[in-house]
Amino acid sequence: MANVSMTVNGRSVSGQCEDRMLLVQFIRENLGLTGTHVGCDTSQCGACVVHVDGKAVKSCTMLAAQADGSDVTTIEGLASGGELHPVQAAFREHHGLQCGFCTPGMIMSAVDMISRHGGQLDEKTVRAELEGNICRCTGYHNIVKAVLDAASKMGDGAKVAAE
Amino acid sequence: MGMEGIGARVARKEDKRFITGKGRYTDDMVVPGMKHAHFVRSPHAHAKIKSIDTSAAEKMPGVISILNGAQLTEDGIGNIICGWMIHSKDGSPMNMGAWRPLAQDTVRYVGDAVAIVVADSKAQARDAAEAVVVDYETLPVVTSAVDALKDGAPQLHPEAKNNQIFDWEIGDAAATDAAIASAAHVTEMKIVNNRLVPNPMEPRAALGVYDDSDEHYTLWTTSQNPHVARLVLSAFYNVAPENKLRVIAPDVGGGFGSKIYIYPEEIVCLWASKRTGVPVKWNCDRTEAFLTDAHGRDHESTIKMAFDADNNITGFKVDTIANLGAYMSLFSSSVPTYLYATLLSGQYAIPAIHANVRTVYTNTVPVDAYRGAGRPEACYLLERVLETAARELGVTPAALRRQNFIREFPYQTPVIMCYDAGDFDASLDAAMTAIDYDGFPARRAEAESRGKKRGIGISCYIEACGIAPSAAVGSLGAGVGLWESAEVRVNAVGTIEVLTGSHSHGQGHETTFSQLVAERFGVGMDSVSIVHGDTDKVQMGMGTYGSRSGAVGMSAIVKALDKVETKAKKIAAHLMEADESDIVIENGELKVAGTDKSVPWFQMALAAYTAHNLPEGMEPGLKEGAFYDPSNFTFPAGTYICEVEVDPDTGKTTVVDFVAADDFGKIINPMIVEGQVHGGVAQGIGQALLEGTHYDAETGQLLTASYMDYTMPRADDLPSFKVSTTETVCPSNPLGIKGCGEAGAIGSPPALINAITDAIGNNDLTMPATPERVWAALRSAQ
Ligand code: FES
Ligand code: FES
Numbered sequence: 001m002a003n004v005s006m007t008v009n010g011r012s013v014s015g016q017c018e019d020r021m022l023l024v025q026f027i028r029e030n031l032g033l034t035g036t037h038v039g040c041d042t043s044q045c046g047a048c049v050v051h052v053d054g055k056a057v058k059s060c061t062m063l064a065a066q067a068d069g070s071d072v073t074t075i076e077g078l079a080s081g082g083e084l085h086p087v088q089a090a091f092r093e094h095h096g097l098q099c100g101f102c103t104p105g106m107i108m109s110a111v112d113m114i115s116r117h118g119g120q121l122d123e124k125t126v127r128a129e130l131e132g133n134i135c136r137c138t139g140y141h142n143i144v145k146a147v148l149d150a151a152s153k154m155g156d157g158a159k160v161a162a163e
Numbered sequence: 164m165g166m167e168g169i170g171a172r173v174a175r176k177e178d179k180r181f182i183t184g185k186g187r188y189t190d191d192m193v194v195p196g197m198k199h200a201h202f203v204r205s206p207h208a209h210a211k212i213k214s215i216d217t218s219a220a221e222k223m224p225g226v227i228s229i230l231n232g233a234q235l236t237e238d239g240i241g242n243i244i245c246g247w248m249i250h251s252k253d254g255s256p257m258n259m260g261a262w263r264p265l266a267q268d269t270v271r272y273v274g275d276a277v278a279i280v281v282a283d284s285k286a287q288a289r290d291a292a293e294a295v296v297v298d299y300e301t302l303p304v305v306t307s308a309v310d311a312l313k314d315g316a317p318q319l320h321p322e323a324k325n326n327q328i329f330d331w332e333i334g335d336a337a338a339t340d341a342a343i344a345s346a347a348h349v350t351e352m353k354i355v356n357n358r359l360v361p362n363p364m365e366p367r368a369a370l371g372v373y374d375d376s377d378e379h380y381t382l383w384t385t386s387q388n389p390h391v392a393r394l395v396l397s398a399f400y401n402v403a404p405e406n407k408l409r410v411i412a413p414d415v416g417g418g419f420g421s422k423i424y425i426y427p428e429e430i431v432c433l434w435a436s437k438r439t440g441v442p443v444k445w446n447c448d449r450t451e452a453f454l455t456d457a458h459g460r461d462h463e464s465t466i467k468m469a470f471d472a473d474n475n476i477t478g479f480k481v482d483t484i485a486n487l488g489a490y491m492s493l494f495s496s497s498v499p500t501y502l503y504a505t506l507l508s509g510q511y512a513i514p515a516i517h518a519n520v521r522t523v524y525t526n527t528v529p530v531d532a533y534r535g536a537g538r539p540e541a542c543y544l545l546e547r548v549l550e551t552a553a554r555e556l557g558v559t560p561a562a563l564r565r566q567n568f569i570r571e572f573p574y575q576t577p578v579i580m581c582y583d584a585g586d587f588d589a590s591l592d593a594a595m596t597a598i599d600y601d602g603f604p605a606r607r608a609e610a611e612s613r614g615k616k617r618g619i620g621i622s623c624y625i626e627a628c629g630i631a632p633s634a635a636v637g638s639l640g641a642g643v644g645l646w647e648s649a650e651v652r653v654n655a656v657g658t659i660e661v662l663t664g665s666h667s668h669g670q671g672h673e674t675t676f677s678q679l680v681a682e683r684f685g686v687g688m689d690s691v692s693i694v695h696g697d698t699d700k701v702q703m704g705m706g707t708y709g710s711r712s713g714a715v716g717m718s719a720i721v722k723a724l725d726k727v728e729t730k731a732k733k734i735a736a737h738l739m740e741a742d743e744s745d746i747v748i749e750n751g752e753l754k755v756a757g758t759d760k761s762v763p764w765f766q767m768a769l770a771a772y773t774a775h776n777l778p779e780g781m782e783p784g785l786k787e788g789a790f791y792d793p794s795n796f797t798f799p800a801g802t803y804i805c806e807v808e809v810d811p812d813t814g815k816t817t818v819v820d821f822v823a824a825d826d827f828g829k830i831i832n833p834m835i836v837e838g839q840v841h842g843g844v845a846q847g848i849g850q851a852l853l854e855g856t857h858y859d860a861e862t863g864q865l866l867t868a869s870y871m872d873y874t875m876p877r878a879d880d881l882p883s884f885k886v887s888t889t890e891t892v893c894p895s896n897p898l899g900i901k902g903c904g905e906a907g908a909i910g911s912p913p914a915l916i917n918a919i920t921d922a923i924g925n926n927d928l929t930m931p932a933t934p935e936r937v938w939a940a941l942r943s944a945q
Contacts, residue, residue, distance in 0.1 A: 018286065034191035035184015037416070039364045040449035044870035047364060075184035088182040092174050095838045099669030100181025101364040101416025107182060123883070130878035134870070136364050136417050137669050138838060139845030139907075140878040 002065040008033070009077025017064050023057075024048045026064035027074055035075040035104045039134070046133030049105040049112075050074045056112035058132070075104035078111065087111050087150040096146035098137035109133050110147045118159030121151040168682030169898075172834040175674040176688065177667070186414045189368040189383045190446040197370070198227055200432060200445040201288035203278040203295045204454065205270035208306070208526040208863020209317060210299035212268060215278060220294035225287030228439040229295065230431075231278040232267035240264060240434055241400045243427065245491035246642035249500050251329040252519075258328050260320025260524065262490035264400070264427035264434075270299070271319055271489035272526050273864055274454030276427050281439050285446075304863040308486035308523035309463055319489060319524040328487060328522040329496070333504045334578050339517035342478025346469035350552040356540045357930045358461035358486070358856040359849075360453055360873060361533045363668075365416020367426065367456060368446040371433035375440070379407050382433050386412040387422045387666050388706020391643065393698045395425045395493075402433050412696045415668035419846070420532040421456045422668065423708045424493040428455075453868040458856060459533020461486040462499065462540050468548045474556055476511055476567050481518040481544060488529035495531045496522065501579075501639050502537030502627075502709075508576035509545040510587045510623045510800060511567040516577045526863040532708065534846055534908040538626040546622040546913035551926045560621050560917070561600070565591060568623075580627060582798050585826065589889040591623060593824035594802040597885050603806070616809040616941070617819075618922025622914035625800040628902030629714035631793035646792040647711070648703040649719035651680075651727050653785040655772040657765030659686065661723075662694045664704015665716030670839070670904065672712060675831040679717055679898075683724050685750040686764060703790070710902025713831065714797045718896045722789035730785060734770055735762045737778045795895040799906050801825035803844070805914040809922045814938025816852060816919055822885040823910065828893035828901035836903045840886045843907020849876040850908070851915035855931045874931075 005014035039047030485499035633644035735753035774783035892899035925944035
């Protein structure tokens with residue numbers, strides 16, 4: 001058993017967990033934040049992406065204990081003060097989701113991508129960088145559009161802010 | 164059309180919860196006292212179960228109970244059924260073997276469930292499952308349907324001699340043979356339609372809750388049709404009486420057909436909850452999903468198409484062997500028969516068609532409907548053979564198709580279907596323009612100059628949606644009616660709740676159905692709520708599959724809306740002392756036409772419930788229900804054209820352009836329809852280029868059981884699609900809707916393969932067209 005404490009979506013949390021517990025389980029089961037999903041068991045699908053200390057991480061690939069002391073953001077913590085994050089808004093506007101299951105992970109990956117590239121993203125880069133996320137519903141067409149649109153709206157400011 | 168009405172590109176209502184992490188899927192559900200299940204599954208593809216020893220496992224931490232097939236039998240739980248009876252051509256019924264929810268004497272595929280472990284935590288259940296000792300005596304294995312039919316092949320079920328389930332035919336064999344005998348040209352091909360794993364991103368899950376205080380059961384499950392689940396669980400599996408069972412399919416993370424069926428795990432979790440006295444939740448992991456979700460396709464066909472001297476098609480003969488896996492799943496028998504061979508006329512006037520289909524048991528996962536279900540298999544045969552024939556006949560593929568198009572409607576095909584409307588030239592023209600078909604030779608030359616092979620491929624599909632009418636499908640062997648139900652409740656303050664028996668798992672019903680109501684009454688979409696997915700809230704339903712939600716589900720809503728409108732007008736007429744035939748509904752008001760008299764919608768609704776001033780003898784309230792049984796299938800059709808570039812050094816194919824021109828009839832929300840096409844095309848491209856399901860022929864082990872081995876289409880495998888629609892209104896339902904969910908997966912594989920074979924100059928290529936296969940085909944063509 002390990003004792004872990006971390007900040008999740010701005011709130012300090014702590015708890016006991018088995019050594020083998022994954023971060024995604026801690027988030028979903030201990031904290032009840034079920035927006036982060038599990039779509040596979042081989043770290044291939046990206047449904048579980050969250051941000052740990054500002055970087056996109058597959059939370060099925062990290063032990064809860066490894067996240068001890070970290071600052072974690074999940075999809076539930078992305079919108080601030082009731083305002084959708086620009087990437088969330090873009091996914092809705094461009095119909096970048098259907099069943100919604102891959103969506104939290106997609107959005108978290110997209111936010112990270114934009115924070116690294118700023119407004120300079122192009123389609124090829126977005127498609128290449130989405131390689132860790134699988135969507136079975138949308139054919140990616142509208143996801144790519146949404147990410148590009150959000151990137152251009154957020155501009156390079158997003159990049160600076162992330163650094 | 165208003166801002167939010169029919170035809171408007173409205174952003175989806177349901178998105179808000181999905182983009183903020185507030186979607187609620189089955190695995191997110193927590194109920195007091197809930198425990199976790201893990202299934203003990205067979206590691207062998209075929210074996211006798213000699214004994215099951217749970218003694219060590221039972222002592223492990225957290226274990227509450229371990230149950231197996233013997234106890235299931237003790238409690239009288241029934242076999243898993245196949246819901247569509249098909250007779251062989253000699254009149255004999257299907258040779259169906261038993262499928263126990265927990266295998267009892269024999270296991271027949273890797274992943275066959277043998278026991279369920281219930282424990283305090285998921286990890287404990289998994290640990291204990293590892294400690295269950297099952298003594299197996301392995302048996303010989305067969306994974307290919309062609310091999311399974313051979314004399315001396317391993318036998319799966321005593322009921323099915325030579326593993327053959329049925330030998331079925333449709334069409335006119337003599338006329339077709341005669342057409343082939345007298346043809347000026349015959350194109351012959353052997354075609355394989357590769358087995359696919361549906362892979363919705365949400366793995367299946369089930370949470371069974373038995374409440375002994377009122378002997379009531381609740382099942383949360385990842386289902387496309389909770390009502391059918393409730394019916395089957397009670398009527399056939401004997402798990403719970405229908406009036407004591409509530410089935411809830413909350414947000415469901417994609418289905419693509421694989422969540423239509425009732426699976427062993429749902430039955431067992433519900434039963435185990437009663438047996439153990441605790442709520443039991445099971446959530447499968449991805450490898451478990453690969454091993455147990457019903458797979459799709461898996462046909463091997465030999466085909467002949469006959470042409471006269473003027474290149475008119477005179478006959479089409481098909482001989483298909485369909486692999487149904489180890490057991491017969493719920494709709495499995497209908498897929499390679501009535502959902503497949505009835506579409507073998509395609510968009511073409513073919514005077515004589517004959518298809519023979521043999522279905523076969525093998526030691527593989529049960530096969531059932533996957534996006535398109537039978538129609539992709541039919542379309543693939545037709546569109547591959549037409550393209551090949553065009554090459555052999557020395558005419559362009561577009562011209563050969565166009566020459567043979569059906570142009571008069573209604574058109575009765577020789578294989579049951581009667582097409583009600585269509586304009587196949589329009590979609591072919593639209594697609595050829597969109598891809599600049601005439602400019603292709605120049606692009607090919609340019610590619611050649613870079614050392615690349617370029618190819619273009621066409622596919623003109625037609626499919627049948629909204630399976631119907633109930634009486635007709637009943638006469639063909641279906642075990643259920645295929646109507647839909649709806650209830651429209653206008654609340655006392657005028658907001659509207661629509662209860663529908665169709666189920667949304669990504670299709671955006673909350674939005675499109677609200678648009679329909681908004682259009683009708685001129686109220687805002689926000690005043691409309693769509694309720695679905697819960698058998699306690701919605702009384703009856705048949706769920707969502709076969710693109711039936713628009714054509715059938717919305718038609719039921721239209722019928723209920725008609726009744727609401729009639730009553731609302733009566734109330735308004737009474738309030739304004741006008742004639743009810745003069746009342747019109749506009750912008751949320753009921754007006755007397757040609758006057759300035761009006762009553763707001765909410766006021767009329769309030770009047771219905773205060774009942775202070777209603778017409779003599781009128782019942783209070785404003786709530787109406789309807790059932791809708793369609794008069795015919797609907798027939799979406801279209802043309803897909805794909806342009807590819809093949810690298811001759813590596814065999815790698817790049818999709819450089821893809822256009823889809825579809826005719827879906829009337830469209831409620833073009834944005835959602837385009838999204839459906841994108842998703843379908845992506846799955847079709849996946850089938851054509853990437854997705855292959857491989858079993859080891861000796862051991863029956865599934866070699867592609869994770870995302871490391873089974874290639875799922877990712878963003879950089881796919882192009883941006885160019886989609887457009889033409890419209891011939893469907894005359895068979897009140898909205899003129901045809902359905903759009905499956906078209907992409909049906910039309911795109913042949914377009915892709917036709918393009919690649921065009922590029923490499925070899926018609927002989929099997930899906931998925933991996934670089935290795937393309938490279939080899941390219942070499943053998945040289
Ligand atoms: S669940 Fe983490 S990558 Fe699939
Ligand atoms: S929206 Fe369903 S998996 Fe992406």
